[in-house]
Amino acid sequence: MGNEVALRRGDSASPRRRVFSGRHGWTIAAFLAPAAxxxxxxIYYPMISGSQMAFxxxxxxxxxxxxxxxxxxxxxxxxxxxxxxxxxNSIVWVVxxxxxxxxxxxxxxxxxxxxxxxxxxxxxLIFFPWxxxxxxxxxxxxxxxxxxxxxxxxxxxKVGLIDQPIPWLADPSTAMVAVIVANVWYxxxxxxIMILAALQSVPxxxxxxxxxxxxxxxxxxxxxxxxxxRTTLALTVLLRVIWIFNFPDIIYAMTGGGxxxxxxxxxxxxVTTTQRGDYGQAxxxxxxxxxxxxxxxxxxxLAMREKKEVQS
Amino acid sequence: xxxxxxxxxxxxxxxxxxxxxxxxxxxxNGTVKLQMVESLTNPxxxxxIRGLLDDFEAENPGIxxxxxxxxxxxxxxxxQQMLQSGTGIDVLEVRDIxxxxxxxxxxxxxxxxxxxxxxxxDDLTDNAISQTTYAEDGKTYSIPYGFYGxxxxxxxxxxxxxxxxxxxxxxxxxxxxxxxIQDPEKNRFGYAFRGGSNANSNVVAIITSxxxxxxxxxxxxxxxxxxxxxxTPEAAAAVKTYFEIFKKASPPSSVAWGYPEMVExxxxxxxxxxxxxxxxxxxxxxxxxxxxxxxxxxPLLVGASGKAAQPxxxxxxxxxxxxxxxxxxxxLIKFLSEGDAPITFAxxxxxxxxxxxxxxxxxxxxxxxESYLYMTEHxxxxxxxxxxxxxxxxxxxxxxxDTEIQQVLIGKMTEAEMLASWDQYWTEKWATK
Numbered sequence: 001m002g003n004e005v006a007l008r009r010g011d012s013a014s015p016r017r018r019v020f021s022g023r024h025g026w027t028i029a030a031f032l033a034p035a036a037x038x039x040x041x042x043i044y045y046p047m048i049s050g051s052q053m054a055f056x057x058x059x060x061x062x063x064x065x066x067x068x069x070x071x072x073x074x075x076x077x078x079x080x081x082x083x084x085x086x087x088x089n090s091i092v093w094v095v096x097x098x099x100x101x102x103x104x105x106x107x108x109x110x111x112x113x114x115x116x117x118x119x120x121x122x123x124x125l126i127f128f129p130w131x132x133x134x135x136x137x138x139x140x141x142x143x144x145x146x147x148x149x150x151x152x153x154x155x156x157x158k159v160g161l162i163d164q165p166i167p168w169l170a171d172p173s174t175a176m177v178a179v180i181v182a183n184v185w186y187x188x189x190x191x192x193i194m195i196l197a198a199l200q201s202v203p204x205x206x207x208x209x210x211x212x213x214x215x216x217x218x219x220x221x222x223x224x225x226x227x228x229x230r231t232t233l234a235l236t237v238l239l240r241v242i243w244i245f246n247f248p249d250i251i252y253a254m255t256g257g258g259x260x261x262x263x264x265x266x267x268x269x270x271v272t273t274t275q276r277g278d279y280g281q282a283x284x285x286x287x288x289x290x291x292x293x294x295x296x297x298x299x300x301x302l303a304m305r306e307k308k309e310v311q312s
Numbered sequence: 313x314x315x316x317x318x319x320x321x322x323x324x325x326x327x328x329x330x331x332x333x334x335x336x337x338x339x340x341n342g343t344v345k346l347q348m349v350e351s352l353t354n355p356x357x358x359x360x361i362r363g364l365l366d367d368f369e370a371e372n373p374g375i376x377x378x379x380x381x382x383x384x385x386x387x388x389x390x391x392q393q394m395l396q397s398g399t400g401i402d403v404l405e406v407r408d409i410x411x412x413x414x415x416x417x418x419x420x421x422x423x424x425x426x427x428x429x430x431x432x433x434d435d436l437t438d439n440a441i442s443q444t445t446y447a448e449d450g451k452t453y454s455i456p457y458g459f460y461g462x463x464x465x466x467x468x469x470x471x472x473x474x475x476x477x478x479x480x481x482x483x484x485x486x487x488x489x490x491x492x493i494q495d496p497e498k499n500r501f502g503y504a505f506r507g508g509s510n511a512n513s514n515v516v517a518i519i520t521s522x523x524x525x526x527x528x529x530x531x532x533x534x535x536x537x538x539x540x541x542x543x544t545p546e547a548a549a550a551v552k553t554y555f556e557i558f559k560k561a562s563p564p565s566s567v568a569w570g571y572p573e574m575v576e577x578x579x580x581x582x583x584x585x586x587x588x589x590x591x592x593x594x595x596x597x598x599x600x601x602x603x604x605x606x607x608x609x610x611p612l613l614v615g616a617s618g619k620a621a622q623p624x625x626x627x628x629x630x631x632x633x634x635x636x637x638x639x640x641x642x643x644l645i646k647f648l649s650e651g652d653a654p655i656t657f658a659x660x661x662x663x664x665x666x667x668x669x670x671x672x673x674x675x676x677x678x679x680x681x682e683s684y685l686y687m688t689e690h691x692x693x694x695x696x697x698x699x700x701x702x703x704x705x706x707x708x709x710x711x712x713x714d715t716e717i718q719q720v721l722i723g724k725m726t727e728a729e730m731l732a733s734w735d736q737y738w739t740e741k742w743a744t745k
Contacts, residue, residue, distance in 0.1 A: 060392050060417075061413035256509055258508060259507070277413065277704075278708070
């Protein structure tokens with residue numbers, strides 16, 4: 001729709017004044033060139049060059065034979081007995097992380113939107129976790145969740161919720177909970193930042209008018225706030241799904257994918273595979289991740305567009 | 313006209329960006345600059361190496377050495393990438409687990425000929441000399457800087473409180489003593505079990521000790537009559553005892569314990585026994601929870617055979633094949649391997665030293681080092697063995713073994729299935745080699 005408007009505007013002007021023609025076009029191209037070269041050289045070239053490893057026998061421990069092996073690396077991934085566990089872990093990791101992140105992030109953003117003393121300080125404190133490396137957060141949480149010396153079991157036993165320590169990271173049923181708690185803590189901030197920014201764009205007049213009409217707070221939330229910032233919410237969720245799916249740091253530092261692959265997701269699997277030098281198979285896992293995310297993003301954006309069209 | 317100027321400016325900027333990326337950093341005042349990369353980085357160790365390099369630079373005015381210290385977890389991968397690119401690395405730390413892959417890929421400089429007639433040979437221990445030769449091709453890619461070896465760290469006070477006269481000497485003793493000490497209510501545990509990263513090392517230590525009479529000392533995973541050590545009844549008995557120690561005498565969360573948790577568990581006073589390398593001595597000495605009188609070390613535990621297989625593991629200094637300064641690099645390697653430098657390095661990093669002269673050094677005769685001396689003096693009981701750590705699939709093996717150990721710990725696999733899987737793995741690897 002937007003493109004059509006732009007094209008019509010272009011058409012209505014003189015055809016000779018098209019911005020990408022003649023010497024003017026060359027100038028623009030020259031200015032764009034450094035960025036294009038940079039992106040091409042440092043993003044697309046390594047990506048494509050790395051992708052071809054997925055089809056080769058590329059093991060850093062023995063590079064004397066890096067012959068073309070077709071889809072053998074992909075076959076090895078799908079035939080791995082842990083593939084099913086890793087797939088379901090990846091889905092649980094994304095869904096169980098993003099829902100609480102979204103809800104808590106939204107709630108904090110609504111709270112921070114109100115004006116109160118030291119609001120700036122609170123904002124800074126809440127945004128702080130986003131500045132810390134995921135790996136470091138993983139290490140911190142690994143110690144916090146340590147059964148014997150960790151602060152979490154200590155607190156739980158002091159308030160009388162448990163009478164014996166929970167081996168969080170050692171028990172297959174709790175290890176995933178622990179890594180997700182760490183991830184939620186880390187990711188809430190991003191939702192808060194994005195939603196708070198979007199909330200600034202909702203005009204106060206709309207709330208005032210709704211208040212005059214006697215609307216309740218929940219009504220205002222669902223009829224004014226959410227519809228107005230819907231696009232930001234949708235994009236933020238999409239971005240976060242991609243990031244969380246791609247985010248091995250916390251799990252890698254906390255459990256290394258263990259115990260016995262119970263917290264292994266695709267990207268931690270990729271990291272452990274590179275550690276044993278098998279860049280071919282790791283690269284194949286990487287391509288698989290890109291493929292999954294591409295399909296997800298396409299469906300998600302399509303669904304969002306259809307929903308918008310239905311609403312409008 | 314203006315647009316042309318802008319066009320040229322844009323292209324010039326692109327070219328400048330591309331060119332700056334290619335610029336090198338060689339000093340042009342006649343001095344040679346070597347780049348040295350370490351792998352098992354920690355801040356104290358980096359300081360020690362830097363100190364030695366300063367001494368080297370003072371002795372060799374024409375050479376400067378820049379030390380690169382990547383974080384331990386990523387160091388070997390970083391070194392691999394640097395070696396593959398063929399630039400930026402002259403001298404490097406070569407570990408027993410990296411010498412195989414690095415030399416297979418032709419990344420390491422063969423020092424065999426250059427070291428003919430080197431005066432330092434006479435001062436090296438037999439162990440050190442044997443480690444200078446890479447078994448697969450008989451070439452010298454590195455000179456070791458020291459050895460790691462297992463000993464039992466134990467709490468003298470807790471052992472006494474529990475009514476025992478002395479530290480455990482066998483794995484069965486350990487099971488008995490650790491079970492007696494274990495008291496989860498008081499947050500006190502027997503053994504600092506390793507269930508997480510590198511869990512395989514201790515499992516293999518007990519298996520090879522139980523089967524010490526049957527194994528090939530040059531390849532501890534192999535039996536003298538052929539086949540793998542994992543197929544023996546001794547291996548089954550060993551893992552039975554070992555997993556008993558987990559069930560009866562270890563913290564439940566130790567399924568996930570790696571090096572940091574084990575050392576923390578011992579040094580904060582909550583676990584009574586720890587099987588570790590001597591480098592831990594320094595860490596425990598700094599503990600505020602334990603006094604010098606509360607802990608000591610004992611020799612590695614013997615198996616049902618009455619013997620212990622001490623895995624000899626080491627690291628050393630080598631040269632990258634792509635170096636432009638082999639002569640200067642060799643000078644540095646020699647400097648680090650003779651005289652005071654290797655003794656300083658070994659002492660500061662709690663390593664078993666490479667020089668014969670250390671046997672007379674008082675430092676290695678007292679306290680926590682006593683047990684190492686005792687083991688060295690009784691090689692018939694504490695048999696030094698070489699594990700096949702130099703094979704190119706070692707990291708793959710370690711990952712597989714660690715995962716399967718955790719599967720046994722959480723009840724998803726039986727001990728027998730684990731051993732059968734290991735036996736099959738090594739049998740197939742040796743068959744296809």
